[in-house]
Amino acid sequence: xxxxxxxxxxxxxxxRAKQKKEKVRNIIGMVVLGVAFLWSAAVVAVRSxxxxxxxxxxxxxxxxxxxxxxxxxxxxxxxxxxKKVNPDVxxxxxxxxxxxxxxxxxxxxxxxxxxxxxxxxxxxxxxxxVKYFTPIGEYIxxxxxxxxxxxxEAKDPELVYPDDRPDLxxxxxxxxxxxxxxxxxVNDLQDYYxxxxxxxxxxxxxxxxxxxxxxxxxKKELRALVGxxxxxxxxxxxxxxxxxxxxxRPDFTLSDFFxxxxxxxxxARDKGDEGSIVPIAGSKYIAQIFQNRxxxxxxxxxxxxxxxxxxxxxSTAERIRAIFTGRLxxxxxxxxxxxxxxxxxxxxQFNPGFAQSDRDLSxxxxxxxxxxxxxxxSWEAGTLYGIVGGEFDILVFDFPLAGPDSxxxxxxxxxxxxxxxxxxxxxxxxKHSTHKAEAVDFMHFLTSRRINEQLNKRFKWFPAIRxxxxxxxxxxxxxxxxxxxxxxxxxxxxxxxxxYEQAYQGFIGKEHIRSLDAHFQQFIExxxxxxxxxxxxxxxxxxxxxxxxxxxxxxxxxxxxxRVIRADKExxxxxxxxxxxxxxxxxxxxxxxxxxxxxxxxxxxxxxxxGGNIQKQSPSQPEDRP
Amino acid sequence: MTSLPSRFxxxxxxxxxxxxxxxxxxxxxxxxxxxxxxxxxxxxEEGWELIRVxxxxxxxxxxxxxxxxxxxxxxxxxxxxxxxxxxYRIMDEDLAQARxxxxxVVDEFPTSRTAAWAMxxxxxxxxxxxxxxxxxxxxxxxxxxxxxxxxxxxxxxxEAAYRYAHTFLEQAQDLEAQQEGIDYxxxxxxxxxxxxxxxxxxxxxxxxxxxxxxxxxxVDFYIRADEKDQQFEQRFGDRTLSFNRRSVMYFQIAQIAExxxxxxxxxxxxxxxxxxxxxxxxxxxWARKSIxxxxxxxxxxxxxxDGSRS
Numbered sequence: 001x002x003x004x005x006x007x008x009x010x011x012x013x014x015x016r017a018k019q020k021k022e023k024v025r026n027i028i029g030m031v032v033l034g035v036a037f038l039w040s041a042a043v044v045a046v047r048s049x050x051x052x053x054x055x056x057x058x059x060x061x062x063x064x065x066x067x068x069x070x071x072x073x074x075x076x077x078x079x080x081x082x083k084k085v086n087p088d089v090x091x092x093x094x095x096x097x098x099x100x101x102x103x104x105x106x107x108x109x110x111x112x113x114x115x116x117x118x119x120x121x122x123x124x125x126x127x128x129x130v131k132y133f134t135p136i137g138e139y140i141x142x143x144x145x146x147x148x149x150x151x152x153e154a155k156d157p158e159l160v161y162p163d164d165r166p167d168l169x170x171x172x173x174x175x176x177x178x179x180x181x182x183x184x185x186v187n188d189l190q191d192y193y194x195x196x197x198x199x200x201x202x203x204x205x206x207x208x209x210x211x212x213x214x215x216x217x218x219k220k221e222l223r224a225l226v227g228x229x230x231x232x233x234x235x236x237x238x239x240x241x242x243x244x245x246x247x248x249r250p251d252f253t254l255s256d257f258f259x260x261x262x263x264x265x266x267x268a269r270d271k272g273d274e275g276s277i278v279p280i281a282g283s284k285y286i287a288q289i290f291q292n293r294x295x296x297x298x299x300x301x302x303x304x305x306x307x308x309x310x311x312x313x314x315s316t317a318e319r320i321r322a323i324f325t326g327r328l329x330x331x332x333x334x335x336x337x338x339x340x341x342x343x344x345x346x347x348x349q350f351n352p353g354f355a356q357s358d359r360d361l362s363x364x365x366x367x368x369x370x371x372x373x374x375x376x377x378s379w380e381a382g383t384l385y386g387i388v389g390g391e392f393d394i395l396v397f398d399f400p401l402a403g404p405d406s407x408x409x410x411x412x413x414x415x416x417x418x419x420x421x422x423x424x425x426x427x428x429x430x431k432h433s434t435h436k437a438e439a440v441d442f443m444h445f446l447t448s449r450r451i452n453e454q455l456n457k458r459f460k461w462f463p464a465i466r467x468x469x470x471x472x473x474x475x476x477x478x479x480x481x482x483x484x485x486x487x488x489x490x491x492x493x494x495x496x497x498x499x500y501e502q503a504y505q506g507f508i509g510k511e512h513i514r515s516l517d518a519h520f521q522q523f524i525e526x527x528x529x530x531x532x533x534x535x536x537x538x539x540x541x542x543x544x545x546x547x548x549x550x551x552x553x554x555x556x557x558x559x560x561x562x563r564v565i566r567a568d569k570e571x572x573x574x575x576x577x578x579x580x581x582x583x584x585x586x587x588x589x590x591x592x593x594x595x596x597x598x599x600x601x602x603x604x605x606x607x608x609x610x611g612g613n614i615q616k617q618s619p620s621q622p623e624d625r626p
Numbered sequence: 627m628t629s630l631p632s633r634f635x636x637x638x639x640x641x642x643x644x645x646x647x648x649x650x651x652x653x654x655x656x657x658x659x660x661x662x663x664x665x666x667x668x669x670x671e672e673g674w675e676l677i678r679v680x681x682x683x684x685x686x687x688x689x690x691x692x693x694x695x696x697x698x699x700x701x702x703x704x705x706x707x708x709x710x711x712x713x714y715r716i717m718d719e720d721l722a723q724a725r726x727x728x729x730x731v732v733d734e735f736p737t738s739r740t741a742a743w744a745m746x747x748x749x750x751x752x753x754x755x756x757x758x759x760x761x762x763x764x765x766x767x768x769x770x771x772x773x774x775x776x777x778x779x780x781x782x783x784x785e786a787a788y789r790y791a792h793t794f795l796e797q798a799q800d801l802e803a804q805q806e807g808i809d810y811x812x813x814x815x816x817x818x819x820x821x822x823x824x825x826x827x828x829x830x831x832x833x834x835x836x837x838x839x840x841x842x843x844x845v846d847f848y849i850r851a852d853e854k855d856q857q858f859e860q861r862f863g864d865r866t867l868s869f870n871r872r873s874v875m876y877f878q879i880a881q882i883a884e885x886x887x888x889x890x891x892x893x894x895x896x897x898x899x900x901x902x903x904x905x906x907x908x909x910x911x912w913a914r915k916s917i918x919x920x921x922x923x924x925x926x927x928x929x930x931x932d933g934s935r936s
Contacts, residue, residue: 130680131681178906179906182869309833309836309878310836310878310882311878312877312881312909417911418908419907419908419911481906481908481911485908551756554750558710559714561746562674562710564781565703565706565739566674571781571784572861576862579822579864580865583822583826583866584866584868586785586788586789586823587823587826587829587830590789590792591826591829591833593754594792594833594834597797597798598798598837601798604799
C-alpha cells in the first residue's frame, strides 16, 4: 500500500512537473509570438508612416510594368518634384514585373484594392477596362493646368527641340498630345481610357565601335553615313532651322547596309571565329520587325491592282479577287518576289538558328558585342543603353531604302509613315479609386510638357507631348510623317495565315540554297496552291466573324442609346461626346453590315468568274470592277 | 494541457465547431436575393449604372426593385432596362425575356418616353438577331416604319429611318433594292434636313454608288456628306463623321476624281483638304505628292502614277 502510494505520489509529482514544464514552454511560446507580432506591427507601422499611409493625406498609388533602364528612378524623380507643388498629396510607385503584371492587377481589381493609376493596354484589355476603369473623356477637353505660365518651362540645353513647339497654355489636354490622345480611344467602348506618356518607334540600333572597326570608318563618318544628326544639325535645330533629325541621308542605302553586314562577317573571319560576331542579332521577333517594314514598302506598288473603291487599302474580298482573277499573280508578281527575296537576304545576316531564338537572346547578343545591330522599338532603348553602359557607343538609324543601283530600287522607295502613331505607357484611372481628382492631377503633372520631356529624358524614350525636347541620341526616334501605309497582306484569314507563316518560316530559315530564285519559286508555288484551296473558305469564316462583330457593335450602340434615354433630351441638347458616340456607333454597325454584304457579293462574283480556281492569266480588260 | 485532437473529442467543442461550419456554409452559399431598400427611381438609376459596368447580377436586383415603381415613366423605363439587361447580358442572354419586357413597354406604356426605344429594340432584334437564320426583315421593316410614323422627327425615328433604308442597301446584289434604299434616304433627308444622321446617310449612299462604279454620283454624295457634316459642326461644335471616316472619304474623292473622272482640279482640291484639315493623317504625305504631281503635269496628266490601274 505504502509502496503504491509512494508510486502514486511520484507519478503525481512527475505529472505536475511535466505540466509546469509545459506551462513554462507555453508561456515562452506566447511571449515569442507576442514579441513577433509587436515587431511586425511596428515594422508595418513605421513603413506605412514613411509612405504616408497612416497620415490623413490622400495617397495615389501608381502601378506599372516598365522596369527597363532607369524608368523607376525617373518616376521617383517626378514624384519628388510633384511633392514640391502638392505637399498634401502622396504618391506611391508600385513597379511590377511584366510577367506577373496581368495577374497582379486582376487580383487587386477584383478585390477592389487596386492602385488608383494602373498602366493599361487600351487596345487589348477591353474586358478589364470596361469593368474596372473610369473613362477619362470628361477630363481631356479641359486644359492641363501644369502647362500654364506659372509652370512654363525654359528650354533644356541638353535636349533637341522640334520646329513645331506651340504654346500649350489653355490648350485642351487632349490636344497637347502629339497623337491627340488617339491611342487612348477605345473604339468598342467609345471613350478615352489611357493617359499616355511616351511615343515608341522602331529603329535599328548599331554598335558604333564594332561598325567602325569593321568598316574602317571613324565614328563621326559613320554617324554621317547613317544619318545620325551631327552637332551642326543639332545647333540648327536649337535655332529652329530644322527638326534635328539630320539630313536624312538618302544615300545610306540597302546596298550600304548589306556591305556593312559583309564587313562585319569579314571582321569575324579575321578574328578567326566566324560565329563570334554576327551582323544582326536575330530572333523570330526581330525577323518580324524587318518583315513588317520591308513587306509594306514593297507591297505599296500593288495598290492599283487591289483597291477597287479607292479607299487606300485592300479588303479581304479585294485581295481574293485580285489573286483569283490573275490580276495579282503571286508566282510572277515582282513586288511579292522582291519583298520575300529581300527578307531572305536580311535573314542571312542574323545568327544561325534565329527562328528558334527569343527576343532576350537577341538583346543579349547585341549588348555583349556579339552582334553589330539589332532592330527593335524605342521602348528597348533604356535597357540597351543601360546594359551597354560605356562599353561601346550606340547609333540609332532608320531602315535604309534601296538606292538607284539596287535590284530593289523599284520596290523599296518609300518608308512607312509614322504620322498616325499612337502614344504608349498609358495609365488608366481605376473605377474604385477614392482619389480620382488627385490621380488625374498627378497625370496632368506627368504629362505637362516640362515634366514629360524630363521624364522621357531619363527614360531614354520619346515624349508624348507636342513640342517636347528629346535627348540628341534619340532624335532618330522622332516619328516620321512622310511615307506610305499598309495596303496588302499575304493571307485572307486564319487558315491562310497559318499556312503562310509555316511556309514563310521555312523559306527564310533555310541557310543553304542553290539559287534564291528557285528557292522563292518553290516557296511561292506551294503557298499559292494552299491559298487556292483555303482562301474562299477562309473568307466565309471571316464573313461569319464579321457578323458577330456587328452584333457586338450593336451592344455598344445600345449602351449609347441607354444614355440618351437617361439624358431625356433632344439631340441638340445632348452632351457632345454622347451625341458623337451615338451617331458613330449606329452608323458604324449599319455601315459595317453594308460593307460585309458588298464583300460577299464581290467574292461570289469571283467564284462565278473563276469557278473557285486561281486564274494564271490577268484579265484582258484593264478594269474589272463589280 | 490536452492536445488539439483531444479537444475535439469533447462534445461541446464538436457542437461549437459544427455550428460554426454550418453558419459559415449557410453564409457563403446564401444568395443575396433581397431587393435593395431604396426608392424605385433610385434603384433604376443604380440599375443602369450597374449595367454600364457589366455587373448584371446586381443590376437585376436593383431593376427588380425598380419594377415595383408606381410612377408609370419609372416603371416603363425599368421594363426597358430589364429588356436591355436580358438582351445584352454577356454569356447569359435571354432574348425571349428581353422581348417580353420590351413588348410590355410598347403595350402598357405606349405614350411613355421609352416606348419608341423599346419598339426600336424589338425591330433591331428582328433585323439583326443572334444568328442570321432568325432574321425577319419584313417584320423589322414594318416596325421601323411604325416608329417613323408614331414618333416623327424624334431621335428613335431618325434611327429607325436610317435602319429601314439599310435593310435595302445591304442587298449588294440587288440594284433595285439598293436604289429603293437610296431613294428612301433622300426623301427622308428632304423631309428632315436637320437630322443628325444626314451626313452618314449621304456617306452611305456614296458608298453604294462607289460599289456600283457610278463615280460621278459617288463623288457628289461624298461631297454632300462633308457639307452636311460641316453644317452639323457649325450647329453643335463637333462632327458626326469620325476622323477616320473623313480621311478615307477625302482620299476617295480625290482618287476617284483623279483616276476615274479625270477631274484634276477636283482631285487637287481634295488632296489639299487632306493636307490642310487632317492633321497627323498618314495620307498627308501622299496627298502632298499627288498635288505636286498633278500641279506639275496638269496640262498633260501622267498615267504613270501608282494610282492608275494596270
